[in-house]
Amino acid sequence: xxxxxxxxxxxxxxxxxxxxxxxxxxxxxxxxxxxxxxxxxxxxxxxxxxxxxxxxxxxxxxxxxxxxxxxxxxxxxxxxxxxxxxxxxxxxxxxxxxxxxxxxxxxxxxxxxxxxxxxxxxxxxxxxxxxxxxxxxxxxxxxxxxxxxxxxxxxxxxxxxxxxxxxxxxxxxxxxxxxxxxxxxxxxxxxxxxxxxxxxxxxxxxxxxxxxxxxxxxxxxxxxxxxxxxxxxxxxxxxxxxxxxxxxxxxxxxxxxxxxxxxxxxxxxxxxxxxxxxxxxxxxxxxxxxxxxxxxxxxxxxxxxxxxxxxxxxxxxxxxxxxxxxxxxxxxxxxxxxxxxxxxxxxxxxxxxxxxxxxxxxxxxxxxxxxxxxxxxxxxxxxxxxxxx
Numbered sequence: 001x002x003x004x005x006x007x008x009x010x011x012x013x014x015x016x017x018x019x020x021x022x023x024x025x026x027x028x029x030x031x032x033x034x035x036x037x038x039x040x041x042x043x044x045x046x047x048x049x050x051x052x053x054x055x056x057x058x059x060x061x062x063x064x065x066x067x068x069x070x071x072x073x074x075x076x077x078x079x080x081x082x083x084x085x086x087x088x089x090x091x092x093x094x095x096x097x098x099x100x101x102x103x104x105x106x107x108x109x110x111x112x113x114x115x116x117x118x119x120x121x122x123x124x125x126x127x128x129x130x131x132x133x134x135x136x137x138x139x140x141x142x143x144x145x146x147x148x149x150x151x152x153x154x155x156x157x158x159x160x161x162x163x164x165x166x167x168x169x170x171x172x173x174x175x176x177x178x179x180x181x182x183x184x185x186x187x188x189x190x191x192x193x194x195x196x197x198x199x200x201x202x203x204x205x206x207x208x209x210x211x212x213x214x215x216x217x218x219x220x221x222x223x224x225x226x227x228x229x230x231x232x233x234x235x236x237x238x239x240x241x242x243x244x245x246x247x248x249x250x251x252x253x254x255x256x257x258x259x260x261x262x263x264x265x266x267x268x269x270x271x272x273x274x275x276x277x278x279x280x281x282x283x284x285x286x287x288x289x290x291x292x293x294x295x296x297x298x299x300x301x302x303x304x305x306x307x308x309x310x311x312x313x314x315x316x317x318x319x320x321x322x323x324x325x326x327x328x329x330x331x332x333x334x335x336x337x338x339x340x341x342x343x344x345x346x347x348x349x350x351x352x353x354x355x356x357x358x359x360x361x362x363x364x365x366x367x368x369x370x371x372x373x374x375x376x377x378x379x380x381x382x383x384x385x386x387x388x389x
Contacts, residue, residue: 063117063227065153068161073110073120081109084119084226088143095142096124098173098219106175106219117227121164124148125173125219126197133214136198149197153223164222166197170210175219181208183218272341285350300358303333324349 078090087093098106106123126137126149139149155163166183168176175181187199197220203212210216252260256270289295307329312322327345331338334355337348 063115063225065118065157065225066115067158069120069223070112070115070118072113074113076109076111080111084111085109085148086144086146087141087148092141092143092146095127096139096148098123098125098169098175100175101178106179107173117225118153119224119226120222121148121224122221123167123175123179123219124221125169126217128214128217129196132198134202134212136196137217138196139220148224149220149222151225153225155222162223164220166218166220168203168208168210168212169216169219171216176208176210176216179219181210183212274341283350298355298358300362301333301355302359304352304355304359307333325352 076084078093081087081093082090096107100106107125108122110120110122112118112120124139126139128134129136129138138147140147152164153162167179168181168183170176170181183203187203197218199212212218252263252265253267254260254270255268255273257268261268307325309323309325312324313320314322325347327338327347330347331345334351337351337355339346339348
């Protein structure tokens with residue numbers, strides 16, 4: 001597969017780590033098709049604004065976001081916008097300016113009063129990316145190299161409450177059909193972490209008389225987050241202990257769950273977890289009768305005693321001597337306690353004690369019966385001995 005950039009290396013001013021290769025666009029398209037084949041969802045995918053993008057660690061937003069966009073936005077002056085966005089000068093805004101068909105200004109930047117770290121970008125015309133000018137676009141400013149599209153608030157939050165829109169332009173910054181020429185969701189992919197927009201394929205003329213291209217770049221309306229970001233080891237989420245240790249200090253940790261099921265727990269995991277070693281004071285398993293149905297007592301199964309017990313070494317740790325069972329042998333006798341993960345069998349060792357209880361009870365009955373017989377024999381021998389004397 002050809003992995004060269006669309007325009008090769010002629011654009012020497014572009015950062016080498018940016019741009020879209022044939023392979024990258026092909027992989028996005030393939031992932032999209034694979035995802036669509038496995039779901040009934042009708043929305044776009046792969047880092048797109050209408051679904052969940054891949055979130056990298058430094059995208060963890062620490063400042064509070066309301067459930068819906070605020071309604072107290074005020075329009076910024078160009079000078080204020082330049083200062084707040086960290087641009088070099090006023091001229092850097094010119095590349096993003098758009099107008100309606102009556103030549104009135106469409107592009108402007110707003111800021112929330114209550115949430116000053118939330119901005120709204122209105123009809124900002126994107127800039128063709130030199131490595132792929134007809135399919136890839138960004139919000140990078142010409143002098144400061146600031147990308148004003150960095151950290152758009154994901155459209156998927158709160159069931160699309162923060163959703164913006166992309167529309168076509170008709171040349172010279174004029175909005176096509178006064179901004180109502182909206183780009184279909186399935187046509188675009190938006191990379192939130194680096195502020196890039198790319199088409200899966202060329203924008204065909206049947207959708208618009210001014211299809212997306214370097215001559216007619218799209219315009220975006222969206223919300224921006226300019227607050228604080230956190231890393232997994234940032235002080236606001238984690239605390240520093242003695243030496244180089246860190247510990248989480250912000251309450252329960254949920255994995256695979258969004259709701260705390262038991263406030264007394266500091267970690268709640270829904271699903272399977274792979275852990276090499278567990279060191280703990282005790283292990284508990286839910287066993288409340290109210291959680292169970294189809295309760296049937298297990299009879300004694302003496303075949304359990306035929307399961308071999310072994311010394312062995314795991315291939316991954318050949319220097320450590322282990323003791324245990326062989327899953328395939330256990331499966332022949334009690335398949336209920338054998339599970340399979342990634343083709344490898346695992347034994348629920350904690351259930352072995354439950355299966356041994358009926359055998360122990362049966363043996364206890366036999367022992368008691370034998371003791372009773374011994375007592376009877378002793379009594380009989382005593383009586384016989386007395387008669388002989």
